[in-house]
Amino acid sequence: xxxxxxxxxxxxxxxxxxxxxxxxxxxxxxxxxxxxxxxxxxxxxxxxxxxxxxxxxxxxxxxxxxxxxxxxxxxxxxxxxxxxxxxxxxxxxxxxxxxxxxxxxxxxxxxxxxxxxxxxxxxxxxxxxxxxxxxxxxxxxxxxxxxxxxxxxxxxxxxxxxxxxxxxxxxxxxxxxxxxxxxxxxxxxxxxxxxxxxxxxxxxxxxxxxxxxxxxxxxxxxxxxxxxxxxxxxxxxxxxxxxxxxxxxxxxxxxxxxxxxxxxxxxxxxxxxxxxxxxxxxxxxxxxxxxxxxxxxxxxxxxxxxxxxxxxxxxxxxxxxxxxxxxxxxxxxxxxxxxxxxxxxxxxxxxxxxxxxxxxxxxxxxxxxxxxxxxxxxxxxxxxxxxxxxxxxxxxxxxxxxxxxxxxxxxxxxxxxxxxxxxxxxxxxxxxxxxxxxxxxxxxxxxxxxxxxxxxxxxxxxxxxxxxxxxxxxxxxxxxxxxxxxxxxxxxxxxxxxxxxxxxxxxxxxxxxxxxxxxxxxxx
Numbered sequence: 001x002x003x004x005x006x007x008x009x010x011x012x013x014x015x016x017x018x019x020x021x022x023x024x025x026x027x028x029x030x031x032x033x034x035x036x037x038x039x040x041x042x043x044x045x046x047x048x049x050x051x052x053x054x055x056x057x058x059x060x061x062x063x064x065x066x067x068x069x070x071x072x073x074x075x076x077x078x079x080x081x082x083x084x085x086x087x088x089x090x091x092x093x094x095x096x097x098x099x100x101x102x103x104x105x106x107x108x109x110x111x112x113x114x115x116x117x118x119x120x121x122x123x124x125x126x127x128x129x130x131x132x133x134x135x136x137x138x139x140x141x142x143x144x145x146x147x148x149x150x151x152x153x154x155x156x157x158x159x160x161x162x163x164x165x166x167x168x169x170x171x172x173x174x175x176x177x178x179x180x181x182x183x184x185x186x187x188x189x190x191x192x193x194x195x196x197x198x199x200x201x202x203x204x205x206x207x208x209x210x211x212x213x214x215x216x217x218x219x220x221x222x223x224x225x226x227x228x229x230x231x232x233x234x235x236x237x238x239x240x241x242x243x244x245x246x247x248x249x250x251x252x253x254x255x256x257x258x259x260x261x262x263x264x265x266x267x268x269x270x271x272x273x274x275x276x277x278x279x280x281x282x283x284x285x286x287x288x289x290x291x292x293x294x295x296x297x298x299x300x301x302x303x304x305x306x307x308x309x310x311x312x313x314x315x316x317x318x319x320x321x322x323x324x325x326x327x328x329x330x331x332x333x334x335x336x337x338x339x340x341x342x343x344x345x346x347x348x349x350x351x352x353x354x355x356x357x358x359x360x361x362x363x364x365x366x367x368x369x370x371x372x373x374x375x376x377x378x379x380x381x382x383x384x385x386x387x388x389x390x391x392x393x394x395x396x397x398x399x400x401x402x403x404x405x406x407x408x409x410x411x412x413x414x415x416x417x418x419x420x421x422x423x424x425x426x427x428x429x430x431x432x433x434x435x436x437x438x439x440x441x442x443x444x445x446x447x448x449x450x451x452x453x454x455x456x457x458x459x460x461x462x463x464x465x466x467x468x469x470x471x472x473x474x475x476x477x478x479x480x481x482x483x484x485x486x487x488x489x490x491x492x493x494x495x496x497x498x499x500x501x502x503x504x505x506x507x508x509x510x511x512x513x514x515x516x517x518x519x520x521x522x523x524x
Contacts, residue, residue: 003136003180005111005124006165007143007154012120013048013060015152016099017089045083048091049076059091093119103152104250109302110143112257112348115247121169123162123247132259136177144175150306159183162247163239167194167213184240188214195235201228213239256294256349258283265304265341272301272333272342277326279347284322293318293355297325299347303339311336314387316378316411318353324376328383378410399470401430401520424468425492427502427521434518437503442517445509448491452503454519459495466491467505492523500524 009015045065047058056076065086070079080086100116107114113125126139133139140156147154157168157176164183168176171194178186187194190213192205205228210216216224216236225233237243260279266272276299287293295318300310311332313325382390391407398404404426439458442449448464467489488504495501500523506516 002125002127002160003130003158004160004162004165005126005136005140005143005156005158006117006121006162006169007124007147007156008117008121008166008169009152009154010120011060011062011153012100013091013093013096014046014062016096017048017060017092019099019151020092020095021089044085044087045070046087046089047076047079049088050091050093059093096120101250106306106308107143108300108308109259109344109346110139112254112346113247113249115249117166121166123165125247125249126158128255129257132261140175140177146306159186161239161241162245163196163235164241166196167239170194181241184217187239188212188217192216195232195239197235198229198231201232204228205232254348254350254352256283256287256292256352257346258286259344259346261344262342265343267338267341269333272336272338273330275342275345276329276333277322279345280326280329281322283347283349284320284325287320287349287352287355291354292352293320294349295319295351295353297329297347297349299329299345301336301338301342302344302346304341304343305339307339309336313383314379315375316382316409317375318351318355319375320355324379328379331384375411382410398473400473401426401470403473405430425523427523430521431519434504434520437517437519440515440517442505442515444515446489448493449503449517452517452519454501459497459499459501461493462496463494464491465493470504490520 043062043064045068046062047065047070048060049056050059051057058070058072058074058076058079061070061072065079065083068083070083070086076088080088096119100118100120100122104114104116104122107122107124111124111126111129115123115125117123126136130136130139133142136158140158144154144156155169155174157165157172157174157178159165159168159178160180160183164178164187167187167190168178168183171190172186176186192210192213193202194213195216197205205216213236216232217240219227221233224236234243238245258279260275260282262275266275279299280297283297294315296312296314298310298312300308302308311329313328313332315325319325378390390410392410393405394408396404396406435454437449437452437454439451439453440449441451446467448466449461451458451460453459468491470488470490472486486506487508488506490502490504493501493503501519502521502523503517503519506518509515
């Protein structure tokens with residue numbers, strides 16, 4: 001059964017603005033200085049404003065401003081008239097959205113499945129991870145304390161469904177934990193707005209005097225749907241667990257996760273390397289028990305300041321050798337900044353697939369298996385040079401030389417393709433871009449050149465074969481886009497010193513127009 005934790009901050013925009021502007025906050029008279037009588041006042045009301053349809057309206061209000069009757073959507077002029085001491089600043093919705101994405105990434109320390117509930121909430125799927133904290137209540141307390149340290153006030157709730165968790169966090173008691181299959185009783189006394197209804201449906205329900213979700217639950221489904229629309233039924237079913245609701249997780253969720261927490265933060269390089277080995281061994285042991293392997297591993301170091309730098313490595317073949325994977329992480333650990341200390345580390349495995357068991361060799365003279373020989377070398381090269389620098393060239397059936405070969409994963413099985421005609425050989429070295437030739441002397445229209453200059457050196461031709469005409473693949477595009485300018489006449493030539501070249505004349509011959517010659521490759 002899924003268990004969802006919903007975290008919601010009613011003052012998310014206010015808290016983020018204060019974190020982004022600490023100097024401005026310090027300079028504001030939020031708390032009056034003690035006067036002659038030695039008294040001090042409470043923090044001044046504060047609000048963020050935005051322009052909506054040529055009118056300045058409140059986008060967020062602090063708790064002090066809300067207590068004085070101000071609310072989101074109110075005109076800024078009306079709010080200033082009601083509360084003259086109100087302090088305002090411009091809202092920054094893009095910065096708030098970026099902060100929410102960073103918060104979701106930070107929440108990976110509690111669950112690999114974290115999703116943003118814009119503009120001011122977060123969903124965490126804590127199924128199967130709460131026991132790492134000793135229970136759901138302990139996990140919630142840990143999350144709350146860490147958010148409070150960072151100056152983020154949040155309301156938390158746990159339930160079986162995202163809809164129920166959202167309703168309890170927004171309209172129920174803070175810290176509510178619904179028992180399994182028991183969210184119905186907790187939802188019954190909440191207002192209908194707790195179901196995340198559309199404004200029109202919520203207004204119609206209010207006009208009919210329905211003040212509790214329990215009243216909607218008592219109405220038969222058919223009359224309820226006809227009266228208020230299908231959306232109300234969907235939201236009610238999602239909250240009660242009768243209908244599915246998908247969450248857009250920030251990171252691809254994976255059940256292959258391992259975590260290590262420490263009594264004291266660590267920062268020494270040798271400690272970082274050791275915990276990387278330990279957490280990798282923990283996850284690989286689970287993969288081995290399940291007969292699985294993974295192609296990509298990512299380790300995140302959760303620092304005390306809330307940041308979680310991560311490093312990732314990839315394998316050419318799915319594997320679970322903890323020692324080999326840990327060695328791939330070692331060079332990248334130098335780029336990780338531990339800050340004021342790392343208090344926990346997590347590792348996730350992606351592209352997990354079945355890996356059959358393999359018996360060790362008895363014959364010492366037998367050739368090594370792929371995973372014992374070439375694969376470790378390929379993995380080291382890929383993780384050092386980059387995933388695009390190590391590849392296997394695979395043939396492709398195409399008449400165009402640039403399209404006759406493609407890149408494939410280093411250890412993938414070669415694709416089958418029709419071999420080249422031996423009567424029309426291709427050069428071993430094909431240039432990425434053809435290079436222009438100068439001082440070319442050739443009889444038109446079909447004779448090969450007798451000389452050419454390439455890279456400042458003059459070459460005199462002793463032997464030549466051709467031409468071999470290659471045109472563009474006209475069947476792959478509109479017939480109107482086909483042009484004779486893309487026709488090439490290729491020649492295989494050998495100069496007086498024995499150098500062999502593959503060159504071509506572009507376009508068809510036209511009297512009075514100089515021919516353009518290009519060098520495309522070299523033969524051994």
